[in-house]
Amino acid sequence: MAGPVDAASAKARLDGSEEVACLDIREHGLYGEGHPFLAVPCPYSRLELDVAGLAPRAGVPIILVDDGDGLAERAAERLTRMGYRDVSWIAGGAPAFAGAGFTLFKGVNLPSKTLGELLEETWHVPRISVDTLADWREEARDFRLFDTRPASEHAKMTVPGADCAPNGELGHRADVLLADGQTPVVVHCAGRTRSIVGAASLALAGLPNPVFALENGTQGWALSGRALEHGRRAPPLPALGPAGLAASRVRADALLGRAGLAEIDLAGLARLAADPGRTLHVLDVRSAEEFAAGTIAGAVHAPAVQLVQATDGWIATRRSRVVLLDDTGLRAAVAAVFLTCLGYEVAILREVDAVAGERFERADPPLGAEPMRLRKISAAEGVRLAASGQILLDLRASRAYRASHLPGARWSIRPRLPAIAPGARLVLVGDADVAGLAARDLFARGARDIRHVEGEETDWRKAGLILAGDCGTPGDAEAIDHLAFVHDRHDGNLEAARLYLEWEQGLTRQLDAAERAQYRIGPSPFGA
The missing domain is CATH 3.40.250.10 (Rhodanese-like domain)
Incomplete structure (x- = not known):
């Protein structure tokens, strides 16, 4: 240490x-x-x-x-x-x-969101205002509108009429999703980053269609006084036949060559993993269904759309090595361009289906940290023990506790566990692994016995328990797990949406010279 x-x-x-x-x-x-x-x-x-x-x-x-x-x-x-x-x-x-x-x-996901703003500034990514898009509709102009976010976010709210095609997937499945190479394509997200990255992704993939990022996404649409569509369920992504897969491979080959991206095989992956002096992340950028059907043992699922949008959700080590797994290689190649901009050393392993089940050995992995497994009890038993004087701690999200909780429970979180007397007996509520980590700290403080309540809120209600809730506890200052910063911008708070967009557009102005130098942005795919 x-x-x-x-x-x-x-x-x-x-x-x-x-x-x-x-x-x-x-x-x-x-x-x-x-x-x-x-x-x-x-x-x-x-x-x-x-x-x-x-x-x-x-x-x-x-x-x-x-x-x-x-x-x-x-x-x-x-x-x-x-x-x-x-x-x-x-x-x-x-x-x-x-x-x-x-x-x-x-805010969150700063390196990725800042990349989006830098790409707009340096690559001059074509954009379209919400008013212009509305005019196109009034004029019955021919265009396609896609929501570049995952299906779950698309269902919450989207620009009316948009089809869901997450970043990475639209270029890969273009032969199925686009009828021709002339129709303009407009992509949107909830704000800015994934629209900008989405338009740039299509250009990188070599699609001939004119592409545009919808300025400020769903928030810009709402701020213009127009209604969003809610509850639009996305169908499964269309499967690619032999012709579609071949077209994706051709685009991948072209991008790999233009961008000078490295390609490796299973033996190359093993060599990288065997290097004890470098960190290696092995990430599968395909869809959840493809990942579940088979991948290399030890690989982590990181769908292309989210990997670029929230890189720090998967990678903490700056300047580390990253191997991206894919089938045709197009989704990986597009993601690799953006990860290279962020300063990572990226290689691509294609046709991962052919090596699914194979494994690699890391030279210097950390030790596992298995959380404690606590004795399970029912929610009713937990309430009874709390009534008898035992400490009942609810470790769920503070907003979940506010909405409803077991009678007698008080909210807590691992970094701020309450002081306890030696020999204390406790009951914990919440995720079993999170409770196991908190239990280690509590035993270190002198706890004698700790148990864990089974089930979730729906189970407790089914068991006939009457839950407490609708309270202001914990207060905002104590609810350190909840980010209040414009948290309700997608729930109708237009002022929060306006502040968020101002924050996002101001990111590049906050960078110092060394932070700006972390980015290695290559030539624009949109030309001069």
């Missing part, structure tokens, strides 16, 4: 040329209100569950960010037990980082 480092030293390491993982171990609400630009969220409530995926090499240098409250030291101890050998933390946490003159950024 390396110990504390000052903010200037931490910033220099983040801005340098070597691998480093900066993990912000505060809960989501605190992280989203302000964090170093390259800090990746890995909240202490889930630390041991998530860290090995984000930082899969035990020797990678890790820098932790907390609030200067001592949480980083506790997290460093946990990580050291998992085999991580170079764990340090910013002395004084995020407040000290800001106090040293460095910017704390609001």
